[in-house]
Amino acid sequence: MRYAISDMRMIIGIDARFFGPRAKGLGRYTQKLIENLEKIDGKNVYIVFLREKDFESYFPQNKNFKKVLADFPCYGFFEQIFFPFLIGRHGIDLMHFPHFNAPIFYRKKFVVTIHDLILRHFPPKKAGVLEGLKYFIKDLAYRAVIRRAIKKSGRVVAVSEFVKKDILAHYKITPKKIRVIYEGSPDFQDSDKQKESNVAARNSFILYVGNAYPHKNLDVLIDGFLLYLDNSGDKITKLVLAGENDYFYERLKRQKSGPISKYPDRIVFSGFIEENNLPALYQKASAYVFPSLCEGFGLPPLEAMACGAPVISSDETALPEILGDAALYFNPRDPEDLAQKIKIILEDKNLRDKLINKGYDQAKSYTWKKMAEEIKELYFETVL
Secondary structure: OOOOHHHOOOEEEEEOOOOOHHHHHHHHHHHHHHHHHHHHOOOOEEEEEEOHHHHOOOOOOOOOEEEEEOOOOOOOHHHHHOHHHHHHOOOOOEEEEOOOOOOOOOOOOEEEEEOOOHHHHOOOOOOOHHHHHHHHHHHHHHHHHHHHHHHHOOEEEEOOHHHHHHHHHHOOOOHHHEEEOOOOOOOOOOOHHHHHHHHHOOOOEEEEEOOOOHHHOHHHHHHHHHHHHHHHOOOOOEEEEEOOOOHHHHHHHHHOHHHHOOOOOOEEEOOOOOHHHHHHHHHHOOEEEEOOOOOOOOHHHHHHHHOOOOEEEEOOOOHHHHHOOOEEEEOOOOHHHHHHHHHHHHHOHHHHHHHHHHHHHHHHOOOHHHHHHHHHHHHHHHHO
16 A cells, blocks of 8 residues: 555654764754754654764754664674564664665665765775774775665665766766755854844954864864964964864874974964854854865765854865855865965955854854755655
8 A cells, every 4th residue: 555645654764873073964964854853754763873982972852753772883893693583673774874874784775874984985004904904994894885776776875966866976876766855053143133243253363163084184284374374474463163072183283383382372272162152162263174085975075164154164075065156275185276265265355254254154044954854855755
């Protein structure tokens, strides 16, 4: 029997083992998806699978949403073998994996979100034979898991047209199977009065918020900023790098300790900033810089725009598609180009004001509610 969409009631599972801002962009995506599905869907039942560390961070706000402990580490043996059994115990009609790591032994209908193919373009590398062999094996596993997820899923969500094209370039899949559904921009939108006061109260620092993975290209950001200092004679402006103080940030500090020592007080590693403190940080920044070499969407610069920070962005991959004409672009492989763009944006008030106003409008064009509505519609299409 075939049902109309309005008549169907499903049990939908969501793999939320990446959840919240500490799980970086993927965690925020999953959190916002769940929060907005809670607001728009009063019919279907949702089972939200969470790690133990995040279990008390999520409290369902809709009676049809239930959380289940699924403390299986991502990218591991237990995820692949035991997670499918746990899912099966809850009578799931459709499973949504917001990341590519859908267990290879999961045989029922599912939707997968592909945020990017960064690991194809920037595979991790380690020195030494044993480390190199380990990462070679991990790369093979990644390729096998993502290939199967794309092939066996009922639908693939791509977060941008760039990601859709990238998937089609690397995998044999019909374009009709892929749906481009943009992410949302941050929820904090200020009043016009707040915007004006925040612009007037800016401090002298360039800001980056995010992780220090190699493709984020922070070495070029530091090199470009140091070149700007060398050439401009600026005695005030600082570069603030805000992100979890993990292995990648520690490695960056070691690699750049020599160049940084020339300006020891001008580059600040702030560590992780709680989400509720981010708006004030963006609002006080002279500019936000995003030097990434590969992005499937580009949430951090949109976040900066939503808070009124003028954005300097890499001109590669999905970023021009997502940011439009609301950013000042540079070649992320050229520190001199970045240094010049920093100089321009700090000296040209008219350009800053123009980018700030365009940035507000650009950020408003992406909403988490719209994303959730489109994904909910896709759930039904996948089951029918």
